Amino acid sequence: MSEFVRLLFGRRARRRWIHLILGGALAMPYVFVGQLVVGPATDSRYVFHDLPLQLLSFAVGLPLAALTAALFPLTRALEAGAVRSLCGVDAGLLAHGPARTRAAKGRTAAWFTLHLGFGGIISGMSLAVPPFAGFLAALPLLVWLGGAELVELPESLDHAWVLALAPVAGLATLVALAGCAAVSGALLARWAPALLGPTPEDRLAAAEARAADLAVRNRLARELHDSVGHALSAVTLQASAARRVLDTDPEFVREALAAIEDTTRRTVGELDAVLGVLRDGDGPGTAPAPTLRADLGGLLRRTRACGLRVTAAVDADPEALPPVLSREAYRIVQEGLSNVLKHAGGRTNVALRIEIADGHLEITVENPLEHTPACRPGGGHGLRGIADRARLLGGTAQAGAVQGVWRLHVRLPMKGPA
Structure with missing residues (x-):
């Protein structure tokens, strides 16, 4: 009832x-x-x-x-x-x-x-x-x-x-x-x-909107991880090295502090560019995204200031690279060096090669196997982000132990679905 x-x-x-x-x-x-x-x-x-x-x-x-x-x-x-x-x-x-x-x-x-x-x-x-x-x-x-x-x-x-x-x-x-x-x-x-x-058209439009939103979120996540993660690793190592020699090598401390200042300033600009996309009614920030053409030398200089002994062989003209390819390649190089910084502690040799072969831009980062940049407990996102960038450009990325060294090798087509 x-x-x-x-x-x-x-x-x-x-x-x-x-x-x-x-x-x-x-x-x-x-x-x-x-x-x-x-x-x-x-x-x-x-x-x-x-x-x-x-x-x-x-x-x-x-x-x-x-x-x-x-x-x-x-x-x-x-x-x-x-x-x-x-x-x-x-x-x-x-x-x-x-x-x-x-x-x-x-x-x-x-x-x-x-x-x-x-x-x-x-x-x-x-x-x-x-x-x-x-x-x-x-x-x-x-x-x-x-x-x-x-x-x-x-x-x-x-x-x-x-x-x-x-x-x-x-x-x-x-x-x-x-x-x-x-x-x-x-x-x-x-x-x-x-x-x-x-209707089916509504569902298709909603799926496309979700895919576009997910693509933007993944891109923002990669940008934040690569720029901020690299900066934090570099600043941590520089500050640690400066603390150890604070009383014995003031000149090194000044160089380390200058490198920290330069790194953080650039990272704040990159962070503003990325977060500008998230603000309602706001376009990307005014700071341009870094590229091989604009900042490869600066990236190597800041990485060496952390204690890494980087040997760079660049057989590709950064000026001739398409802007999108140059930008993504810069992030891949940055993340490769950042992985070595995080896992090798800034005290090892790193070999970087950037070359063009068979219509592809090839990027190779190698360091001794005892400093293997394996994923930390709980997982990391650096190598996954590199693989995502390479896949979006129509290329490939491989990472692992090869003949006594840890090698990251990425092939990006000069002309592809960028």
Whole structure:
């Protein structure tokens, strides 16, 4: 019994009833337009006082409602918002944007017609049934108080048992009204995902938007990892080395502090460029992304200041490299040197080769195997980021132990899907 009462008068049923009443309110302008058509067509001056003519006006107005929904794409977004709030339908099953395609507009028109149709009927019943039910419930009392003087009764109601059943009939009409509202609301809630849900085009657009967002986030993550991670590794080693010789080699300490200052200044500029993408309504920061052409020498100088003995052999002209390739290659070299800094502690030899072979830019970073840059516990993202950069450029990246050394080897096509 309690379950039956909950289905008819529970919170969800009441909210769906409100949704139907809103549909009836939206239907009223179309009913008035329908009356302007039905009145002259039937030669009737008082359409509003004639129930059959009112129903006919309602039927004439519904096609106009469907046409309105088809002509205004935002109808789908508005109706979907009302369904999410009042009908208890999962938001993931409904479309969020306006209807753009012909199929989406047709389904929105069908939904709008159903909403206004069910809503108009339930709204009319909600206005008419409660007063009638109240009259039936009060009928025995009215007859007892004044008989025919207060209420003009048909002959059939002179019997006491008929009067006794009148309150029951009034209650039954209220229950019937609640049942009609609950069934109508449940049907609309069931049909909403099919009529207001995303179309295949909507799902494809959403998937493309998610993929684009994920690509931007991955790019930002790589940029932050490579620039900030390299800077922190370099600054840590420089500060540690300066602390050890603070009392014995002031000149080295000054060079280390100068290198720290230069590293942090450049990293703050790069960080501003990356974070500018994340600010609403803001474009990329003013600091340009570093490239082999602009900062290879500076990168090597700052790395050597950390204690690494870097031997660089550059057989490619950085000036001739495409900007995107030069930028990504710089990040790959930076991350390769940063890996050695983190895992070798800044006290080892590093061989860097940058050359062009068979239409590819090849980058090789090698250091002794005893300073293997293996991933730290919990995993690292440096080698994964290098592999991602190489894959996006149509190239390859390999890292591992080869003939007594740890080698990072990356091949990037000079012309590819950059």
